Amino acid sequence: MLMEISHRDLAPGVVVVAPSGRVIRGPESEQIVTLVEELLRNGTCTIIFDLAGVRSLDSTGIGRFIVCYKEILDAGSKMRMAGVTGHLVDVFHVTRLDTVFPFYATVEDAAKA
Numbered sequence: 001m002l003m004e005i006s007h008r009d010l011a012p013g014v015v016v017v018a019p020s021g022r023v024i025r026g027p028e029s030e031q032i033v034t035l036v037e038e039l040l041r042n043g044t045c046t047i048i049f050d051l052a053g054v055r056s057l058d059s060t061g062i063g064r065f066i067v068c069y070k071e072i073l074d075a076g077s078k079m080r081m082a083g084v085t086g087h088l089v090d091v092f093h094v095t096r097l098d099t100v101f102p103f104y105a106t107v108e109d110a111a112k113a
Helices: 025-043 061-075 087-094 108-112
Strands: 002-013 014-023 044-052 052-057 078-082
Touching: 002 025, 002 108, 014 025, 014 061, 025 061, 044 061, 044 108, 052 061, 052 087, 061 078, 078 108
Parallel strands: 014 044, 014 052, 044 078
Antiparallel strands: 002 014
């Protein structure tokens, strides 16, 4: 399954972005960056990535989240990661991004932070 992406408002200024499938090299994963740019233009203050539906992630996918993180911080907004389990925990740990991105067990936990 290629990557699909959805998003929903959780509260005023807080949006959950939920990619699912394979976040890998290719034009599908570019949708993450494009969506984040649009959300920031519309005044979103906090973006929570719900990664519970992500089945695989390669270096390009990791790069997409790094680009988003920089854009979100540059806009004075916040980025949070939620629902990371299994091998994705290892991917973020090996790349040391678990020391950069704030991670939460659930979207609800990320929203409370």
